């Protein structure tokens with residue numbers, strides 16, 4: 545048996561790399577001198593600096609990055625494995641930053657590097673005060689952390705059935721949680737929209753993990769400001785178009801509000817998996833769950849492609865689209881929905897769309913079992929990233945007959 549002694553060194557996180565590096569190198573040396581053969585150093589990043597121009601000026605590219613000049617050499621000198629986590633680097637030739645991690649071997653080689661997944665959380669710090677807009681079972685505020693945890697199981701092998709690692713093609717950052725003030729619930733929609741605007745202003749695409757589906761409304765607002773009226777592709781047991789007095793925090797009315805505000809173009813939009821009644825379809829093409837079962841995912845994709853065409857598209861995946869057998873952990877489950885296999889076939893078929901934004905919502909861990917729902921949601925989120933990677937030219941070996 546080999547005994548592994550690991551050290552965890554927290555770098556000072558601040559805008560200036562210089563003192564950070566000196567302090568971190570000292571701590572890495574100290575850990576190694578105490579017998580650590582594997583040292584982890586998370587958070588070497590000023591990436592939360594809100595002023596984007598200032599942030600860009602602070603963060604160098606890989607070629608001139610002081611951390612990348614220092615740490616591989618330190619790993620070699622000390623003969624240790626060194627994991628450098630969350631390092632902000634400027635992406636060469638592009639106006640954006642990556643939140644990148646590196647693994648250095650005891651001979652100083654860089655043996656792994658990856659970019660963190662770009663998602664933001666709609667977690668509410670004090671659940672006692674703000675209980676989401678759940679109509680039935682609360683708990684969706686805990687969804688993002690469950691999806692993140694379940695997503696770890698998808699990291700090891702090439703993405704199935706794509707056959708590539710989406711992070712070889714995409715630069716992906718986990719932007720962390722969106723801070724929401726539970727004591728001022730009225731500030732929450734604005735806080736979410738501002739957070740989204742900030743991310744979108746960098747030119748990045750946003751994949752949001754929820755969270756209550758109400759969150760999609762401020763997200764649609766931020767996306768529509770940038771791209772114009774959106775083609776909504778909504779996977780959901782509910783159309784979420786019940787009447788609203790205009791001020792509700794309601795995960796069952798926000799799509800009607802988005803339609804009335806012109807954020808969504810109904811003529812280009814499709815809802816898939818619906819199995820509840822609204823007052824009207826409001827001009828959206830609704831593919832109910834029985835229709836989907838009878839006609840299959842390929843027919844649904846055909847409708848989606850012909851309707852959305854080249855319009856800027858927003859994909860919103862409410863996990864309750866899935867049958868409760870495949871997603872029990874959600875606030876308002878409805879029997880009679882598609883399987884995860886059918887839903888994944890739909891998601892994987894979205895490659896022809898001009899996708900501008902995405903979300904995966906309504907995972908409620910208190911009602912989940914064996915991470916069934918969280919894993920389904922993580923796979924949907926992961927496959928949405930694979931769709932973007934394929935659009936950016938990623939290709940992979942087929943795993944067999946598909």
Ligand SMILES: [Mn+2]
Nearest residue numbers: 757780784862
């Ligand atoms: Mn919904």
